[in-house]
Amino acid sequence: MPPNFYAELAKTPDSIRILRDSKQLEEFKKQLADEKTSIMIRKSLLWLFGMLGSTDYGVELMEEHEIIEDIVQIAENTTYLSVKGTALFAISMICRCERGKEVLKTYKWYRADPQGITC
Numbered sequence: 650m651p652p653n654f655y656a657e658l659a660k661t662p663d664s665i666r667i668l669r670d671s672k673q674l675e676e677f678k679k680q681l682a683d684e685k686t687s688i689m690i691r692k693s694l695l696w697l698f699g700m701l702g703s704t705d706y707g708v709e710l711m712e713e714h715e716i717i718e719d720i721v722q723i724a725e726n727t728t729y730l731s732v733k734g735t736a737l738f739a740i741s742m743i744c745r746c747e748r749g750k751e752v753l754k755t756y757k758w759y760r761a762d763p764q765g766i767t768c
Contacts, residue, residue: 655701677698681694695739696738698711698716702743702749720740721756
């Protein structure tokens with residue numbers, strides 16, 4: 650998978666601080682929750698959050714804004730299958746790091762793995 654700007658930002662505490670100070674996540678969260686936002690934009694935001702959540706630093710930032718909870722709600726409740734699939738993919742990216750696994754377990758989300766069920 651090619652590098653993603655937000656995934657790269659999520660790799661260092663300094664970059665996370667810049668992202669936190671920019672207030673972009675608040676705006677992105679509002680757009681994701683707004684049913685008037687186009688499906689394409691919502692899917693793009695889910696990709697962004699999945700990439701951001703693929704690192705422990707990114708997960709911690711997303712927890713501050715309760716974004717992971719929003720992604721889980723979308724995966725469980727949306728009637729748009731393409732949005733649901735993208736939310737599931739975002740969850741799978743969040744499961745890549747230890748903090749993401751811990752957070753997703755609180756929502757009863759687990760993933761299958763060749764060694765058994767983990768998250």
